[in-house]
Amino acid sequence: MRRNREHTGRAVGEATAFPAAPASLAARSPEAACGCPAREPGEGAGWGTRLAALLAVCGVGLLFVMVVAAALPVLLRPGPGWPLEWLWQPYEGHFGILPMCLGSLALATFALCAGWPLALGLCCWLLTEEARAARPLARLTGGLIRFMTTIPTVVYGFAAVFLLTPLVRTALGGTGMCLFAAGVMLTLLILPTMVLVLEAGLAPRLERLCPWGQALGFSRLDLLRLFVLPKAGRNLAAAAVLGFGRAVGDTLIPLMLAGNATHVPGGLTESLRTLTAHMALVTANEVGGAAYNSLFVAGLVLLLVNAGASLALRRLGARSGTRGGAGS
Amino acid sequence: MKARRFSAVSGHSFLRWLLRGCALILCLSVGGLLAFLLFRGLPALGTRLFFGDVPALEALLGRQAVWDGLWPACAGTACLVGLTVLLAVFPGVGCGLYLAEFAPPRRAARIRLAMDILAGTPSIVMGLFGFTLILFLRHTFWPGVNTSLLLAAACLALLVLPVLVTATCEALEAVPPGLRTTALALGFTRRQAARHILLPAAAPGIRGGVILALGRAAEDTAVIMLTGVVANAGLPAGLGAKFEALSFSIFYTAAQYQSQEELLRGFGAALVLLLLASGLLACARLLEARFRRRWQGEA
Numbered sequence: 262m263r264r265n266r267e268h269t270g271r272a273v274g275e276a277t278a279f280p281a282a283p284a285s286l287a288a289r290s291p292e293a294a295c296g297c298p299a300r301e302p303g304e305g306a307g308w309g310t311r312l313a314a315l316l317a318v319c320g321v322g323l324l325f326v327m328v329v330a331a332a333l334p335v336l337l338r339p340g341p342g343w344p345l346e347w348l349w350q351p352y353e354g355h356f357g358i359l360p361m362c363l364g365s366l367a368l369a370t371f372a373l374c375a376g377w378p379l380a381l382g383l384c385c386w387l388l389t390e391e392a393r394a395a396r397p398l399a400r401l402t403g404g405l406i407r408f409m410t411t412i413p414t415v416v417y418g419f420a421a422v423f424l425l426t427p428l429v430r431t432a433l434g435g436t437g438m439c440l441f442a443a444g445v446m447l448t449l450l451i452l453p454t455m456v457l458v459l460e461a462g463l464a465p466r467l468e469r470l471c472p473w474g475q476a477l478g479f480s481r482l483d484l485l486r487l488f489v490l491p492k493a494g495r496n497l498a499a500a501a502v503l504g505f506g507r508a509v510g511d512t513l514i515p516l517m518l519a520g521n522a523t524h525v526p527g528g529l530t531e532s533l534r535t536l537t538a539h540m541a542l543v544t545a546n547e548v549g550g551a552a553y554n555s556l557f558v559a560g561l562v563l564l565l566v567n568a569g570a571s572l573a574l575r576r577l578g579a580r581s582g583t584r585g586g587a588g589s
Numbered sequence: 590m591k592a593r594r595f596s597a598v599s600g601h602s603f604l605r606w607l608l609r610g611c612a613l614i615l616c617l618s619v620g621g622l623l624a625f626l627l628f629r630g631l632p633a634l635g636t637r638l639f640f641g642d643v644p645a646l647e648a649l650l651g652r653q654a655v656w657d658g659l660w661p662a663c664a665g666t667a668c669l670v671g672l673t674v675l676l677a678v679f680p681g682v683g684c685g686l687y688l689a690e691f692a693p694p695r696r697a698a699r700i701r702l703a704m705d706i707l708a709g710t711p712s713i714v715m716g717l718f719g720f721t722l723i724l725f726l727r728h729t730f731w732p733g734v735n736t737s738l739l740l741a742a743a744c745l746a747l748l749v750l751p752v753l754v755t756a757t758c759e760a761l762e763a764v765p766p767g768l769r770t771t772a773l774a775l776g777f778t779r780r781q782a783a784r785h786i787l788l789p790a791a792a793p794g795i796r797g798g799v800i801l802a803l804g805r806a807a808e809d810t811a812v813i814m815l816t817g818v819v820a821n822a823g824l825p826a827g828l829g830a831k832f833e834a835l836s837f838s839i840f841y842t843a844a845q846y847q848s849q850e851e852l853l854r855g856f857g858a859a860l861v862l863l864l865l866a867s868g869l870l871a872c873a874r875l876l877e878a879r880f881r882r883r884w885q886g887e888a
């Protein structure tokens with residue numbers, strides 16, 4: 262606080278050293294400055310802030326330009342080695358990435374089908390638990406969910422390789438590296454984001470209803486179930502879109518747990534390769550040529566899917582601050 | 590009406606137990622994973638995990654190279670994260686300030702849209718961006734360029750940019766409006782008010798955002814996989830050199846370990862990264878809580 266006062270003092274000194282014309286005082290209030298066409302010299306943003314904003318926007322622009330510029334020439338020239346086909350056999354000149362697209366879709370759908378109901382259930386439980394013995398447990402679970410947002414995906418993958426894979430191997434047979442194992446871990450990965458978004462959307466509405474509703478004899482669970490949830494469709498959809506985006510964008514869990522076979526995925530116990538894992542593998546193992554072309558196209562597909570998810574989220578009115586960003 | 594009464598009486602306790610079941614599944618699975626990590630990783634923690642057979646002081650001073658420890662990976666991660674934040678702080682905080690204080694509404698909406706899209710972009714696409722950038726430079730102006738620490742940090746900076754922008758915006762919005770009005774009433778221009786009043790007042794919140802960004806940069810693996818991380822590089826030699834990183838060494842151990850000792854080191858590394866990430870998040874939350882309390886107390 263003392264530092265603040267020093268700043269204030271110094272700034273006031275500066276301000277009085279260059280006294281403003283009294284006529285411009287009316288334009289000093291923020292509302293007036295916004296609509297005022299002729300700006301005072303100190304009213305707009307300085308060049309530093311403008312430069313920073315420009316840099317940030319240019320970064321995003323450059324990202325899109327580079328990825329699109331790398332992928333477009335490949336897409337516009339169909340022929341041998343075109344990436345949009347169903348076969349990936351580099352030695353025979355087939356570089357199709359459609360099986361990987363399908364793999365990404367299958368894995369994300371699995372994670373969403375398992376994760377979304379679980380997230381909804383968890384959120385409802387956190388908001389409505391009334392038994393006194395369970396309150397500390399609910400608080401603990403809430404803390405656990407917040408903690409889960411910080412667990413790096415590579416740590417999830419590492420732990421699952423040595424814990425979950427042997428279990429899956431004994432239960433379902435095969436190598437243990439399959440859609441099921443990767444899907445379970447992805448479910449855990451996207452769960453906290455979805456719970457937090459749901460909670461942020463549902464909690465204020467429930468709290469608003471609570472005094473009247475409880476006075477009328479409804480329990481919190483009834484209020485949530487009968488009055489809040491039927492009106493919260495947008496919120497539920499936002500959580501699903503967000504979870505889907507994160508599940509599609511994650512790299513390390515599919516790379517470590519899904520087995521990375523390049524055929525079209527057939528069932529829960531089959532190995533599959535996602536677009537993200539494909540990109541990581543291609544840059545690690547190949548040295549240019551048509552394989553890189555498939556990499557660029559895969560990147561473009563991912564970018565478009567996730568940009569679409571972001572736009573859908575904006576439509577649904579989810580706040581940008583609550584999202585944890587795409588996985589690593 | 591009848592259906593509702595039915596569900597409210599007999600469906601009620603079933604539903605409640607179903608919800609409790611959800612919580613139980615979550616707690617069991619995550620608790621199991623964490624317990625497994627702790628159980629396998631805790632015995633590995635110690636100076637031997639970091640420095641191998643080399644004395645700690647020699648390794649810290651860089652006099653002796655460490656080949657069988659995590660020290661080069663930790664140093665690589667530290668350099669990477671530091672450089673990332675260095676690169677991201679100016680555009681991030683500046684853009685947040687511009688958004689919260691100066692931008693006309695339409696432009697602010699557009700910048701927010703760009704930041705939302707950036708926040709949703711998968712990190713491997715950021716890595717691909719760095720990769721294509723290097724290919725492009727190699728074919729045009731700069732044939733000798735290669736993936737390196739600087740490139741990885743630049744891509745990571747792009748990845749953490751939305752975190753910084755959002756944190757700055759929220760911190761500035763949490764500053765009580767009275768402060769703003771007072772500054773204007775005292776004859777500050779808006780730029781002066783932002784520079785001397787609002788930024789210092791929002792500093793703890795912004796610092797929390799920076800720490801969050803540190804955590805995001807430290808845990809990320811996909812970006813650096815495409816932009817220059819390698820399994821064995823020793824201490825980072827410079828901005829243009831390849832480097833090691835903690836997250837990548839975890840991934841590499843899971844895929845390529847050859848002995849029990851290496852596996853144990855992998856568990857140690859996973860535990861260290863987990864502690865690092867959660868510690869950073871705890872710091873950020875603490876700062877944020879203090880920030881809110883301070884302004885709520887005064888407002």
